[in-house]
Amino acid sequence: MKISDLLHELNLDTSLYNELKDIDVTGIADNSKDVKNGYIFVANEGYQLDGHDYIPNAIQNGAILVIGEKNIPNQETPYIQVENSRKVLGVLSKRFYHNPSKDKFMIGITGTNGKTTTSYLIKHILEKHGKTCSIIGTIQNTINGQNIPSFNTTPSALTINKLISESNDEVVIMEVSSHGLTQHRMEGIELDIGIFTNLYHEHLDYHRTMEEYFQAKLLLFNHLKDNGCVITNTNNEWGEKLVLILKERGIPIYSIGELENSDIQLLDFLLDESLIVVKEADKTLQLTSSMPGIHNMYNTAMAYLTARKTGVPSEAIITALPSFQGVNGRFETYKQDNMPTVIVDYAHTPDAIFHCIASAKSYGAKRIIHVFGFRGNRDQTKRPQMLEITSTYSSNYILTFDDLNNVPEEKMHKTLEELQHKFGNHKGSIIPDRTLAIQHAIEIAGESDWVVITGKGHEEYQHSFSLETTSDKETVQYIMNQLSAQKIPN
Structure with a gap:
């Protein structure tokens, strides 16, 4: 596809780039690593990285045109400044891939x-x-x-x-x-x-x-x-x-x-x-x-x-x-003889947590032990409500680590302690290591109890914990298999 055909819908003044109008575009990229010869590179300003900083890399990789939001003068490779490069990326993508x-x-x-x-x-x-x-x-x-x-x-x-x-x-x-x-x-x-x-x-x-x-x-x-x-x-x-x-x-x-x-x-x-x-x-x-x-x-x-x-x-x-066989990490149920029922769910909002606990109650759970945490650098306003819900409706709860997202472990531990003191009750405890929190919950639960683990669902861990497992699901299966092999009564 010709550059002139791609830029047509943008209604931009492209008179400075008439020498390019008959050149074929071989692709579009918003990551400089994906750029190849004949590509248009669209620079977006992200939350952690700014695509404008990688324009030299994109040009080195073969970009024939760069589009971005910032004023970048003296570019040897043609550069078009736009008001919203994310929107432009969508317009170009739609046209390049023929709607x-x-x-x-x-x-x-x-x-x-x-x-x-x-x-x-x-x-x-x-x-x-x-x-x-x-x-x-x-x-x-x-x-x-x-x-x-x-x-x-x-x-x-x-x-x-x-x-x-x-x-x-x-x-x-x-x-x-x-x-x-x-x-x-x-x-x-x-x-x-x-x-x-x-x-x-x-x-x-x-x-x-x-x-x-x-x-x-x-x-x-x-x-x-x-x-x-x-x-x-x-x-x-x-x-x-x-x-x-x-x-x-x-x-x-x-x-x-x-x-x-x-x-x-x-x-x-x-x-x-x-x-x-x-x-x-x-x-x-x-x-x-x-x-x-x-x-x-x-x-x-x-x-x-x-x-x-x-x-x-x-x-x-x-x-x-x-x-229908269900969905990976959505209210997935694990049960073995003489052991509690264990639920792994992606729930990470107050409403979703309420429904998980309420569902366990409706299916006859004698006690509910809830394991969950809070993601670092994410919406903190929902944390008190999440804690109040589990304090009210679960029999016991364990606060643990979720994704820290660059928050230091000590700081997150202190946050859990402050939340527990302010919004929790005597039912709660804190075990920062997520795998050990899950292990403890399963070990103290009886056969008629339910352990509800929320927050991660299908996702793999971002951090290393004591048990060499990579997800809540894998942790649950490992612990239950270990307990079964040891024939430890619950």
Whole structure:
């Protein structure tokens, strides 16, 4: 593709670079290490690194044009200064990859909790109905049946367009974060269905207020195709607000909720049978939730309504749901004879933690021992609420380390002590080493007790701990196998 064709949509004065207009662009990169001969390099200012500092590296690697936000005079290689280089990256990516989202059935999911589980539920249902699906999200990206590591819930616009262009699948399902929306990572992407799961206290270190957080999520619905629609959960005040806003815009919106006018009305939750009773039009249906907890029943209902809007018959969805195998790191259950039930979950918000503990109670846990921590340099305003919830609803809790994110261990330990003193109670203790905290929780729990470990889910540890394990899941399996081999009663 010619440079002039790529820059056309930007409406920039490119008269200084007429000598380049007939040169072919071989690629686009926002990381100087990825630049090759014939590439355009787009410099973005990040939180830790500034792409403008790596312009010399990009030029050395073969960049024929550089685009950035800063005034950088006396560049031998042509340089275009723009107001927002992230947005420009999206425009260029869309054009370079020939607007790939227009040829796919695109589903984008945003919300505080439930994005990952809902996306995998939708994928499972659609694939059971014979449709092939790609997925772009938190755990990994799956394109044409191949799993690719994921480093962000929502990758850059360049990566998204590239992944979609490489996909031979009929449907692409995306998790869309508020950070991704405000940083223009969805620039140039068009959706057939936009989904809003819920909104709870999270990321207020970035968004400052819940209203600002909501407005960031609202940006998703600027990316709908002309015939696109929205699906929302109205059992959440922000979902109700979304309905009012989008109806004023004339955007078709469908809902799950307890009100009679909901498109999928929630009638009852049969936890013992893992069923949710819903009403669609004049028909009452029972949906199987193969993952425990009321929160996963909401995710199931959202997935059901989404599948219906893609044209899947209700009978086919009901048949598909029981075979869903769950999601990596989402309420994963471990149980061995004479040992407690252990749950590993990604929950890292007050609401998500509440639902994890509540789910354990609803399934008959005699006692609940909760192991969790706080991420360094992340939203500190949610920490007191998280601690108050576990202090109230768990039998015992253990505060431990999560990702420190460059916070010194001594400082984080002191933070845990201060939080425990101010917001905790006598049920709590502190064991900084995460693997030893998990080991202690399992060793003191009885066979009828549940150990709930939250915060990391599918993620690997960033730090080394006493046990040579790499994740909560691996730690749990190691400890339970050791205890089983030693035949230590619990």
